[in-house]
Amino acid sequence: MASAAQRRIKAISYAKYGYMFIAPFFLVYCFFQIWPLIYTFILSFKGNQSSYADFVGLENYSTILFGKGSSAGAQATQQEFLKALGNTFILWFGNFIPQILLSLLLAVWFTDAKVKLPGKGFFKIVMYMPNIITAASVAALYVNLFGDSKYYFINGTLMNLGMEEPIKFISDPVVSKIMVMYIQTWLWFGNTMIMLMSGIMGINPSLFEAADIDGANSSQQFFKITLPLLQPIMVYTLVTSMIGGLQMFDLPYLYHNGANFSRDLETVAVYIYYSFNKGTVAQANYGYAGAASIIIFIITAILGSITFYMNRDKDAIAKKKQRKKAEKQMKAKMKQGGLTL
Amino acid sequence: MSMKQQYGQPKDNYHAKIIAKSTGIFIVCVILTLLCLVPIYILIVNSTHAHLDLAQNPSRFWFGKSLAANFKTLMNDLPADAGKSAKRVAAQYSSAFNVGRGYLNSLIIAGCTTGLTVFFSALTAYGLVVYDFKLNSAAYTFIIGVMMIPVQVSSAGFVAFMYNLKLINNFIPLIVPAIAAPAVIFFMVSYMKSSFPLDIVEASRIDGCGEFRTFLTIALPMMKPAIAVQAIFAFVANWNNYYTQNMILKNEKLATVPIMVSKVLGFDKNIDNGVNFLCVTLSILPIVVVYFILSKFIIAGVALGGVKE
Numbered sequence: 121m122a123s124a125a126q127r128r129i130k131a132i133s134y135a136k137y138g139y140m141f142i143a144p145f146f147l148v149y150c151f152f153q154i155w156p157l158i159y160t161f162i163l164s165f166k167g168n169q170s171s172y173a174d175f176v177g178l179e180n181y182s183t184i185l186f187g188k189g190s191s192a193g194a195q196a197t198q199q200e201f202l203k204a205l206g207n208t209f210i211l212w213f214g215n216f217i218p219q220i221l222l223s224l225l226l227a228v229w230f231t232d233a234k235v236k237l238p239g240k241g242f243f244k245i246v247m248y249m250p251n252i253i254t255a256a257s258v259a260a261l262y263v264n265l266f267g268d269s270k271y272y273f274i275n276g277t278l279m280n281l282g283m284e285e286p287i288k289f290i291s292d293p294v295v296s297k298i299m300v301m302y303i304q305t306w307l308w309f310g311n312t313m314i315m316l317m318s319g320i321m322g323i324n325p326s327l328f329e330a331a332d333i334d335g336a337n338s339s340q341q342f343f344k345i346t347l348p349l350l351q352p353i354m355v356y357t358l359v360t361s362m363i364g365g366l367q368m369f370d371l372p373y374l375y376h377n378g379a380n381f382s383r384d385l386e387t388v389a390v391y392i393y394y395s396f397n398k399g400t401v402a403q404a405n406y407g408y409a410g411a412a413s414i415i416i417f418i419i420t421a422i423l424g425s426i427t428f429y430m431n432r433d434k435d436a437i438a439k440k441k442q443r444k445k446a447e448k449q450m451k452a453k454m455k456q457g458g459l460t461l
Numbered sequence: 462m463s464m465k466q467q468y469g470q471p472k473d474n475y476h477a478k479i480i481a482k483s484t485g486i487f488i489v490c491v492i493l494t495l496l497c498l499v500p501i502y503i504l505i506v507n508s509t510h511a512h513l514d515l516a517q518n519p520s521r522f523w524f525g526k527s528l529a530a531n532f533k534t535l536m537n538d539l540p541a542d543a544g545k546s547a548k549r550v551a552a553q554y555s556s557a558f559n560v561g562r563g564y565l566n567s568l569i570i571a572g573c574t575t576g577l578t579v580f581f582s583a584l585t586a587y588g589l590v591v592y593d594f595k596l597n598s599a600a601y602t603f604i605i606g607v608m609m610i611p612v613q614v615s616s617a618g619f620v621a622f623m624y625n626l627k628l629i630n631n632f633i634p635l636i637v638p639a640i641a642a643p644a645v646i647f648f649m650v651s652y653m654k655s656s657f658p659l660d661i662v663e664a665s666r667i668d669g670c671g672e673f674r675t676f677l678t679i680a681l682p683m684m685k686p687a688i689a690v691q692a693i694f695a696f697v698a699n700w701n702n703y704y705t706q707n708m709i710l711k712n713e714k715l716a717t718v719p720i721m722v723s724k725v726l727g728f729d730k731n732i733d734n735g736v737n738f739l740c741v742t743l744s745i746l747p748i749v750v751v752y753f754i755l756s757k758f759i760i761a762g763v764a765l766g767g768v769k770e
Contacts (some may be wrong), residue, residue, distance in 0.1 A: 142600055418643055424609045
C-alpha cells in the first residue's frame with residue numbers, strides 16, 4: 121500500500137502529462153466548436169444581410185417564432201420556419217415508428233435461438249449496407265429511379281404494366297414526404313437493428329431459459345423480459361434518433377427536381393442552411409439562421425439531459441449516497457467521541 | 462388432473478411450428494434484402510444504357526451496351542463528329558462531375574480526418590484513463606456532455622467565422638476539427654477501461670520509458686482493435702459528409718464526390734439519364750465494395766457502439 125505521501129508525489133509528478141495529453145482536443149474543440157457556437161449565439165442577436173452589424177436583441181427570435189419584427193417579410197419568415205419545424209417533426213415521426221418496429225422485430229428474430237435461419241450473417245450485412253452509402257448519392261439514386269415522368273424506371277415500369285398516369289413521387293407534397301420517410305427508414309433500420317441486437321444479446325440468457333421452462337411463449341417473453349430490459353438502449357435509440365431527426369438535411373435537401381430544393385420537404389436544418397449559405401455575413405440571413413440554430417440547440421439539450429437522466433447508473437448513485445451517509449455518521453461519531461485520525 | 466390437461470399436448474407439432482416460423486422469417490428477410498440490393502442493381506444496369514434507349518423504355522432489368530459511351534461523355538472524350546447537343550451534354554457533365562478529382566479530394570479529406578481523429582482520440586483517451594489529475598472527471602463529463610450536440614447548431618457561426626479567417630475554399634476547416642471527436646474518445650475510454658492494464662504503464666516507467674513514448678510504442682499498438690473500428694467509421698462519415706463540405710468548398714476544383722453528385726442532381730437541362738446513373742454509380746460503388754470487404758468488422762463495430770457502458 122502506498123502511503124498518502126507517496127500518492128501525493130505520484131499525483132504531482134504525472135498530472136501535467138494528463139493535461140498535455142488532453143490539451144489538443146480541448147484547444148481544437150474550443151476553436152472549431154465552442155467559439156462557433158458562441159458566435160452563432162451572438163449572430164442570433166444581430167440583424168440580417170446589410171444590417172448584420174446592428175444589435176437587434178431578441179427580434180430574430182420573435183420574428184421566426186411569432187412573426188413580429190420590423191422587417192417586411194416577418195410573417196413569411198415565421199411561416200417558413202414553423203413549416204420547416206412541422207416538416208421535421210412529420211418526417212422524423214414517419215421514419216422513426218416503422219424503423220423501430222421493423223428493427224425490433226428483426227433483432228428479436230435474429231437473436232431467437234429457436235429460429236433456424238440460414239444466412240443470418242449475410243442478411244445482417246446487406247441490411248446494414250444502405251447506412252454506409254453517401255446520403256447525397258442515395259438521394260440521387262432515388263430521384264433517378266422515382267422521377268416524376270414516364271421516362272424514369274419506376275413510373276416507366278408501372279406504366280408498362282398498365283398504369284395510366286405517372287405518380288409524382290418527387291413533386292407531390294404528400295407522396296414525396298412518404299418517399300423521404302421510406303428512404304430514411306431504408307437507410308437506418310439496419311443500424312438500429314444491430315444496436316438492438318447487441319442490447320438483446322446483453323440480456324442474461326438464463327432468463328429466457330427459465331421463462332421457457334416455465335412455459336412462457338415468445339410474445340410473453342418479448343413483453344415481460346426483452347422489452348423491459350431493453351429500455352435503456354431503447355431510450356438511447358429514441359433520443360439519438362430524435363437528435364438525428366432534428367439534423368435531417370442531406371435527403372430532404374437533395375430530393376428534388378431541377379435546381380432548387382423542395383419546399384414541401386424543408387426541414388429546420390435545410391432552413392438554417394438556406395438562410396446563411398448565401399455568402400458572407402453581409403449577404404445572408406445569419407440572424408435568422410442563428411436564432412433557429414439556438415432553438416434547435418435548446419431542444420437538443422433538453423432531449424440529451426432526458427437520456428442522461430434516464431440512463432444514469434442507478435446502483436452507482438445509490439451506493440454513492442450510502443457512502444456519503446456513512447461518512448457523515450463517521451464524522452458525527454468522531455466529533456462525539458473526540459477521536460482524531 | 463392429468464398431465465395432459467395441465468401442460469397441454471406434449472410437444473405436439475413443435476417442430477412443424479418452428480419450421481413454419483423460420484420459413485416466414487426467412488421470407489421477410491429475403492424481401493428486405495431485395496429492397497436493399499435491387500435499387501443498387503437497377504442503378505448499375507441503367508448506367509450501361511444510352512439516354513435514347515432509356516427514353517424509349519426506362520424499365521430495364523438487364524445490362525446494355527452503352528457503358529463505354531456514357532463514360533466517354535462523362536470524361537468529355539467524344540468523337541470529333543459528335544453533334545452539338547451531345548457536346549453540350551458532355552461539357553456539362555464533365556465539368557460538374559470530374560471523377561478523378563472528386564475521388565482525390567474526398568480521399569484527401571477522409572484520409573487526413575481519419576488519421577487525426579483516431580490518433581488524437583486515442584491520445585485524449587489515454588490521458589484521461591492513465592493519469593490522475595484534478596480536472597480529469599470534469600474533462601470526461603464535458604466530453605460526454607458535448608457528444609450529442611449536432612453540427613447544424615453551430616454551423617452558421619462556423620461558416621461566418623471561416624469567412625472571417627478567409628478559410629473558405631480550403632481543406633483546413635474540414636480536416637483540423639477532426640482532432641476533436643468526442644464520440645470517438647468516449648468509445649476509446651470505455652475500451653481502455655475494459656482492456657488496458659495500467660500496470661504496463663508503471664512497468665515501462667520503471668524501465669525508463671518516457672510518457673509519450675509509452676503511449677506511442679505500447680498503448681497505441683494495444684488499442685489497435687478499437688482504432689481499426691473507429692477508423693472505418695470516421696472514414697465513412699467523412700467520405701459521406703455533404704453538409705460541411707458543401708458549406709466550405711465553393712470552388713469547383715475542390716469539389717468532393719457528394720458535392721459533385723448534388724450538382725448533377727441540380728441540372729435542369731441537357732440531361733442524359735444514362736450518364737446520370739453512371740455518376741451515381743461511380744459515387745456509390747467504391748464505398749459499397751469496401752463495405753463488403755470489411756463488413757465483418759463494421760457490423761461488430763456497430764454492435765460494440767450500441768452497448769453503452
